Amino acid sequence: MKHRAVKRRSVVVGIGATAGAAAVGGITLTAQAGGRTGGASSASDALVFDEDGYTTLTTTVTDAAGDGHEVTYRFWKAITYVTEPVDEKYQSLNISVPVRIDGKAVDATGAPILFANSVGGYMPASVADATGVGGGAMGGGTGGSAAPSAPAAPSASSSSSDTESGSSAQLSGGKMVSLPQLGLAAGYVVVEPGARGRTLKNSEGEYYGTAPAAVVDLKAAVRYLRANKGRVPGDVDRIFSTGTSAGGALSALLGASGDSPIYDKYLKEIGAADASDAIFATGAWCPITDLEHADGAYEWCWGTNKLSTGKQVDQTVSRELRSQFAEYQAGRKLRGLGGYGTLTARNYDEYLLTTYLRPSATTYLAALSETDRKTYLAKNTFLRWDGEKATFTWTGFLTHVGARKKDAPAFDLFPLPTDTSDTMTGDINNEFGLGTAPFRHFTLYSLRKDRGNSARPASDIPEKLRLMNPMYHLVDKPNPGRTRHWWIRLGTADSDTSLTVSANLAAAADQLGDDVNHLYYWDAGHGANEDAGDFIAWIAKTSGYKAA
Structure with a gap:
């Protein structure tokens, strides 16, 4: 059963809009035919970017040095990026294009695109209610909550004339927290995609946002941009994806799986554009990924640490999972960075x-x-x-x-949870829900601990795991369409995941010869983002972009 929202269309106000063209920084952009990366299709033809469908807003952004900048930008709100949406509230994106920074005209025609998802906890994320850049938010569907220890959100502040809404990137203990706003102030085009998530269900109680819905939606959003090459402002061949926690995992997956055919049937079902979904670079903060091996990795890292209650986790379970990790890691044959071996x-x-x-x-x-x-x-x-x-x-x-954050096992819980109102207990079991079943096992270990040694995983689980794991595209079947540029970050005190997860991701990409920029923030927990200014600078350096 499909859930359709009324399609939103922004009104045109402000800077010199004319029919069939949009003026950006004094340069008129005219729609160009034949700019798609892929072949023509009815879906692609229907998904034509409306160059005049923007509003003009002004905001003040505080940069990494603590300096404020007034940014006037064009804002396209809630563009549905597929022709057969399951839920338009989530399958839409916002686009922000700077036209003036500190009073100086900006031409963002060839600027890199910051593709910033706001997914947390594999929950749904919507941009439909945003009033400006940086306004994407997680939505619970049936009563959700934000991911634990998420980074602080920027606070709103109004600014001067021509202002419909505004918000300022804030410093929180020296940490920048709004990449979309920092990117806008740097002169980049900012795209904020919504995506379905695991808690969404229809009137029949069927879940329609579980795996692989989120990554399929993000791919469809990329395809929309690339199908509109020459119409969408910015360089669609220089898309930099970002995300934190589950959003970081999806950002890594988006980068690893570019143009992989294993998603084609899912993209076709929702009417995605016939274009490439490859991106140029990935930014991933504390990615909760490699899910089928995450329990073993977690116990290898934190197995001897007690919970905050002082309770010691079941050491038999912990030892068995650590043994699994040893076997898994040996099979990966990954070499460490810096010639470690x-x-x-x-x-x-x-x-x-x-x-x-x-x-x-x-x-x-x-x-x-x-x-x-x-x-x-x-x-x-x-x-x-x-x-x-x-x-x-x-x-x-x-x-x-x-103290460790999670019990043993950390991700594939046994017995399965029964309380669907608690959206963070059994979150990954929920991510693999199907139909009216909210929670399912995704590892053989937990399944058999719960249901006995003769239990067999559901027939669709192996495929779902491949669809959700960037390591499949980097190690099992190295993907030629992957990104070649990786920015990966994790806090050293982040016990929401194992420290080995991002290190393995970095090692896998490095082993393929990719450009990898990976470090850990000392004493930082889950969701830390302490060098956002450096990331913004890395975008310019990696893309070769020099603002006019």
Whole structure:
């Protein structure tokens, strides 16, 4: 059963709009035929970008240096990006195009595109109610909530004339939190796509946003942009995807799976444009991914740490899952960055220490004042500082992090949850729900712990796992359509996932010869985004873009 919303259409106000053309920074853009990446189709022909369907807004954005910038931009709201939407509220996107920054005209015709999803917890995300850039939000469908420990949202603030709505990127403890607004202030085109999520269900109680709906929707949004090459402002061949947590996982998956044919039937069902869904670069913060191996990875990393209640998790389960991780990691045959060698369960702790954790602590301590550094070292005696480098053991690091966030197993729970009103317990079991069944097992281990040794996984689960795992496209069947540029970040205290997950993702991409920029934020938890300004600069450097 399909859920259709009334299609929204923005009114045209502001800067010199004329029929059939739109003036951007003093340059008139005229619709160009034949600009699609893929072949012509009825779906593509129906999905023509309305160049005049914008409103003009003004906002003030605080950049990474703490300086404010007044940005006037064109805002296209809630564009449905498929011809057969299941739910237009989620299958739509917003586009923001800067035309004036601090009083200076901007031509964003060839600017890179920041493709920023707001998915958290594999929940649905909608841009339909946004009043300006950075306004995408998670929606519960049946009563959802945001992902745990999500980064702080930017607060709203109004600005001067020609302002319909505005918002300011805020500093939270020195951390920038709004990539869409920072990208806009840098002169980039910002696209914010909505996507279906796991809690959505129709009047018959059937779930219609579970795997692989979210990644299919994001792919369809990319196809919409690429099918409108020459009409949509910005360089559709320079799309930079971003996301955090589950959104980070989807961003990584989007980058890894570009143009993979295993999604074709799903894209056809919703009427996606006949165009490429490959992107240029991926930005992924604390990605919750590689789901079928996440339980083992979690126990390898945090298995000896207690819960915040002081309770020790079931060590039999933890040991069995750690053993699974050792087998899985050996089978990956991944080499560590910097010529480290093959990564195994036996050497992964040392790899993390030497490649990521000690350098992260070193950077953190070096940036402190002498007084603050002495105070920190006095409170954290596990760590040694020789004036240049920080050193510590893996055991000391685990003790420093303290309580683990999740029980064992962390992701594929047994027994399955029964309370559908609690949207965060069994969230990944819900992501693999089907029909009217809200929760399903997706690993053989948890299934048999729950249902007995003769239990067999549902027939569709193997395919769903391939559709949702970027490692399938990087290791199992390396995908020629993948992105070649990766920006991956994780907090060292993030026990929402294992520290090995993003490290494996980085190693897999690096092993294929891709450009990988990966680091861990010292003492940061889930959702941290401490170098957003550096990411914005990386976009310009990686894309070769120089603003006029």
